[in-house]
Structure formats: C-alpha cells, structure tokens
Amino acid sequence: MRLLVVEDNRNLVANLFDYFEARGYTLDAAPDGPTGLHLAITQRYDAIVLDWMLPRLDGREVLRCLREDAGSNVPVLMLTARDELPDKIAGFRAGADDYLTKPFALPELEVRLEALAARANGRGRARVLELADLKLDLTTLEVSRAGDVLHLYPACRKLLEALMQATPAAVTRERLEHALWGDSPPDGNMLRSHIYELRRAIDGPYPVKLIQTLPRVGYRIAVPSGVD
Template sequence: MRLLVIEDNRQLVANLFDYFEARGHVVDAAPDGVTGLHLATSQAYDALVVDWMLPRMDGPELLRRLREQHHSETPAIMLTARDELPDKIAGFRAGADDYLTKPFALPELEVRLEALLLRARGRQQKKVLEVEGLVLDLATLEARRDGRLLHLYPACRKVLEALMRASPAAVSRGELEFALWGDQPPEGDLLRSHVYELRRVVDGPFERKLIHTLPRVGYRLAAMPAEEVADG
C-alpha cells in the first residue's frame, strides 16, 4: 500500500512511518494542506490519511477540492480530535470515506485503511469512462477510440480524464491547470501544448472531432455541431 499522510504533528507522522513501513508499506508525508493536495493530485496513492486542522488549508477543504475539482476517488480517512456528530457529518460531506478520532490505535487505522482499499479495488474494476466511442480505462490507463488504442502522455491522460468526467459540460482552463500542477502552474501556456497533443491523438485520425475550445471559458469533450464551438 502506498500511503500519503497529510499531518502537521511530526511525532504522529514519525509513529505512522515506523508502523506502516515496518509492515512493508510505502509512506509519504505532507506537513500542510496545500502540499498535501499537490501530492495527492500529482502522484498515485492507494489511500490518504488527512488531519482536520492543517496549516494553509484544512482537511475538509482539501478533501472538497480533491473530490470536486480533481474528481479523485482515492480513499481518504480523516483524523481529528473532533468527535461530535456534526463534525463527523461535515467530514464525510467534504469527501472523507472514513473518520477516526484521536487518540487512536495504529492497528485500528491499518484495518480501516485495508477495508477502504478493498472497497476501492472493487470500484476500480468498473472505472471506465466512455464518451462517443472514446473509452478511458482508469484501472489499466488505456485509452481507445472506436477500438483503436491511443498512446497518451500522463499529462494528456489527466486532461482527458477531467474532460471525460465533466462531459458534455465545459472544464475551465483553471480547473485543468490545477488538475495538472496544483497551486503552482508553470510559466507560459503549457496547458495549450498538452491540449494540442491530446487533440492530435484523440481527434487527428478521426473525421468527427470531440475536443472543442470554448473561448474565454476552457475546453469541452463532446460530439457537437461545428457552429457551436470555435476550435483552436
């Protein structure tokens, strides 16, 4: 299991590293919410352990952005000293899959994470996005259009996933940039380059175009009449 711990208590983080690494798991850590969100969206983890009270961005806001802006389904368990029912409800509504109050026993955290992973793997077997003959298998990371295998760079695949999840709605440039780079987008219009490459692979060999530019808005993936969009 590859685990991301988003927690600012250094002693607790050290205890989690000692416990999980001794059992053969790989553990990364982030000391604040902004760093945690960046890692969670730029790298692949099996599960997240998220503290409620974090510097720069609290746990509920981190999970809310992770679910709503990045469409991530990575299982997440929230750690907090807040044990009142309204707090628990708020945590689940923000996007937590489980909720564990401090202090807690490390074996209990491990068992809860294992249960989350089992459920997530069951969902992954069905995680296939499909729009107008374009198919993206999120388990194998294979993309096909009309049965033809498409070879995509990881960044292009992230853009494609965001567009397919939102289809037929538009996705803003800001949302796509955040999906790729978090709060630290690179200088220049690198997003345009990624969309150009994605178009070359997804639309280039086919007569019908699916990826469209919406001026001053962003991009949309859908079968649309040419007069409704301005491509470029």
Template structure:
C-alpha cells in the first residue's frame, strides 16, 4: 500500500514509518492539515491515516474539503485520541471511512487499512466522470467529447477533473489554483492560460460550450441552463 500519514506527532510518525516500511508499504507524511490536503488531492495514495487535532486546519476540515470540494474517494482512517462517541460520529459524518483511537496496536491499524483498500477496489474508485458528452476516465486519464479524444496537458487535465467533479457548481479561482499549485500559486495569468488551453480542447470544435466564466468568482462546467450528466 501507498499511504499518506497526516500527523503532527513526529514520534508517532516515526513508529508508523518503521512498522509499515518493514512490511513493504510506502509512506508519505504531512505535519499539518493544509499540507495533508494538498498531498491527498495531488498525489495517488491507497489510503490515508488522518489525525484530528492538526496545525493550520484540523482533520475534520481536511475531510470535509477532501470530500465536498474535491470529490475524492480516498479511503481515510481517522487515528485520534478523541474516543468519545460524539467524536466518532462527527468523524464519520465528516467523511471518515474508519476510526481508530489512540493508543492502538500497529497490526490492527494495518489490517483496518487493508480492509479499506480492498473495499475501495471492490467499489471501483477508478471511474469515469461524465458531463453531457464529455467524459474523463480517471483510471486511464483519457478524455473524450462526443467520442472524440481530447489531447490535454497534465495541468489542463487536472482542471478538467476538478470542474467535472464539481459540475454544475461553480469552482472558484482559488480552488482551481490550489488544485494545480497548492499553497504557492503563480500569478493569475497562469490560470487564465490553462483555462484558455482547456477551452480550446473541450469547447473549440463544438457548438455547445461547456466551460463558463462566472465573473469575479471562477468557472463552472455545464451548458447554459444545463447540469451534469450521469
């Protein structure tokens, strides 16, 4: 498994790395919620281990944004000292797939993560996004419109994925910049350039235009008066 550990206790992180790497797993670590969210939406992981009490933004907010803003199905296990029933309910409602309280046994954590990954594989996390006649296969990263392949640069593909997951809702410029560059975006001309290239590929040859500008806010993906497809 490739795992993301979002935890600010460095001793615990070291113990997790020692155990899981010795078992053949690969790990990345983030010491705060903002870094953890950035890695979760820009890198490919089988599952994430998420603490509740984190610097910058807490685990609940990480989960909320991961699920609601980015539409991510990444399996997430909350690993926290908060062991009261209301805390567990709040964690699951925020989007956690499993919840384990500290202290814990490392073998139990491992089997719980293996179960999450197996369930995710069974429900087919790699799926196809569809908005009208536009499709994006998240497994192969192939995009088509009306059956015709679209040739997209990686940045344009990431923008398209973000817009399709949110469609028909508006995605702010800040959210798109974060999807591409995390907390260190360049000037906004770069985003405009990528949107221009994306429009050329997605809308250029077609009569119905899908990418709409929402003045002073951001962009949305849907024809005028329409919504997302299946």
C-alpha cells in the first residue's frame, strides 16, 4: 500500500516511516500544504494522512482543493491535535474520510488506513496477489509459494508487491528504486542485491522461475511462456 503523509512534524514523520516501511508500505512525505496537494494530485496513493495545521496551506484547504478542484476521491485521514467536536465536523465536511486525534497508537492508524483503502478499492480486508503458486497477502504480509511460507525482508517484500501488481508488465529499475527509497536511491547496486535475495527466496528451491531480468529495462514477474 502506498501512503502520502502531509505533516510538518519531522519526528512524527520519521516514526510513521519507521513503522509502516517495516510492514511493507511505501511512503512519500510532504512538509507543507502546497507540496502535499501537488503530490496528491500528480501521484497515485492508496490513502493520505493529512495534518490540519500545515505551513502555507492548512489541511482543510488542501482537502477542499483536492475534492472540489481536482475531483480526487483518494481516502484521506486527518491526523491532528484538534480534538473538539466542531473541529471534527469541519474536517469531515471538508472531505475527510476519517479523523484521528494526536496522540494516537500506530496500530490504530494502520487499521484505519487499511479499512479506508479496502473500501476505496471495493474489496474486503483479505487482499491477496496471486501468480501461479505464489501468493502475497497484502493484509497479513504473508508470502507463500507452493504452500510454503517464505520469510522475506521488508525491502524484498516491497519489490515483490511492485512486481506482482504490475504483472505481466515489466517494472523499470527507476520505479523499483523509488518503491524502496523514494527520491533518494543509494549509490551502487543495492537494487540488484535485493533482487538477488528476492529471487533466491522466490525462485531458488522451485523448478519454475518467475522473476525475469529484462536487460536495459528492469524486471518482471510472470509465468514463463510454455509453462501451464
């Protein structure tokens, strides 16, 4: 699941990234209203976490622009210290789908976001990607192949989700790097190292190899031609 966090508190943003990335989520962050609005309009997100008190453009105005001007229906959860009933009513009337006050528990935020994304996608909580005998449960983050439960590092799980969401299309190196590191990928061949680990877990013990390297393009996951 891909999240946008529009929040100017750097410590809070860091905590959210640590928690959600460890669970296989992909996150982007914006420190002010205009940046958050731009990302929300130009990028695809499963849900947005939006603060009320933001520099340059407050959360309610971001919501108004997102809903009325851009016509976006992306789920938005307002995360704010404003806990009075009139504030909550104003947030919902501005277009918020949910409202959570600070301080809050990270697991509660997670389940609220999962519920918002599931409703927006018209699906229940059980979201499972399947390819041949390979399964990735996006709710439990369990990965299995041929009935065997596979234990993947978070980075490998993110790569697997990106590849399975795109199958049978190829995914460029740039897109995979963005899924792992956003706009600041490390130097060197870190992506290749993670692909190696993913391939060893997903394909190593099994006769049918699903992860394919496309020279000068990137990677894809698909059942090889001629294999049922």
